[in-house]
Amino acid sequence: MIEIIKPVRYGLLIGLLGLTFGIGWAFWLVLGHERIHKSLEQRAAEKKETHSLIQLLEPDSAMAHTDIKTEQEEHSHGQSSKDEDSHQHAEEGKPQQKGEHMQMMGEGEHMMQTGEDEHQHNEGMHDSPIIDLSHKRLTRGHLHAMGLGLVTIAISFILAFTSAPEKIKTAASILTGLGGLIYPFAWIVMGYRTPNLGPAGAEASVTVIAGPGVALVALGIFTAGVFLLKDTFSKKQ
Numbered sequence: 001m002i003e004i005i006k007p008v009r010y011g012l013l014i015g016l017l018g019l020t021f022g023i024g025w026a027f028w029l030v031l032g033h034e035r036i037h038k039s040l041e042q043r044a045a046e047k048k049e050t051h052s053l054i055q056l057l058e059p060d061s062a063m064a065h066t067d068i069k070t071e072q073e074e075h076s077h078g079q080s081s082k083d084e085d086s087h088q089h090a091e092e093g094k095p096q097q098k099g100e101h102m103q104m105m106g107e108g109e110h111m112m113q114t115g116e117d118e119h120q121h122n123e124g125m126h127d128s129p130i131i132d133l134s135h136k137r138l139t140r141g142h143l144h145a146m147g148l149g150l151v152t153i154a155i156s157f158i159l160a161f162t163s164a165p166e167k168i169k170t171a172a173s174i175l176t177g178l179g180g181l182i183y184p185f186a187w188i189v190m191g192y193r194t195p196n197l198g199p200a201g202a203e204a205s206v207t208v209i210a211g212p213g214v215a216l217v218a219l220g221i222f223t224a225g226v227f228l229l230k231d232t233f234s235k236k237q
Helices: 002-031 033-057 059-092 096-122 129-160 166-205 207-236
Strands: none
Touching: 002 033, 002 129, 002 166, 033 129, 033 166, 129 166, 129 207, 166 207
16 A cells, blocks of 8 residues: 555645645634734725825826816715705705604614624624625635645545556646645735735736646646546456
8 A cells, every 4th residue: 555655645745735734724814813904904005005105196197086076076066956955845844853753763773883883893894895805815725725635635546546657646646736735825815915906906916826726736637537537448448
């Protein structure tokens, strides 16, 4: 048994390393949640500061944006004024008691909404969609590390029992394991870069990392599949 597994032992070790990393990263996501959250918020704040600096360096574009926004506000204000004038007489005839009742209802809804916001905050909900997406991408790094670690171990065992040359077994198992480590790492990097670069920008920035990872895993699966099919049909014949 040891002689059979010997050519793929490095792939098995890398697969176990991927599983260990996935478990460790899951613990860090739970235990270090506050530190991760603060780090992501700092990155988002840096992006806002950069955007403000760009506006200072390019005042013409900023003024053009301000003029457009002002025109939109004036148009909206004029429309709302017309609507208020058309409904003013109808509102004057309503009793004052209804206004007090609506005010009490509004205060009640505000208190309920405040309670819900506090409850969501205590449960760990994230106010910013970008921060929430960053946490999801970091979590996917854990999921992919666990999944691809298992894939590496499975591919290594399949290669061990095929008729493939020992060098191919060793190379395929190692490359599969490396791809299984690189791809989850790309998700983690993408999660940390999302507040700075945005969802699309962060995804594009890790293409150079994720692409080779996927290619290596696919190569290992393809190699194992080819020799497995070869051995299956050769035995039947």
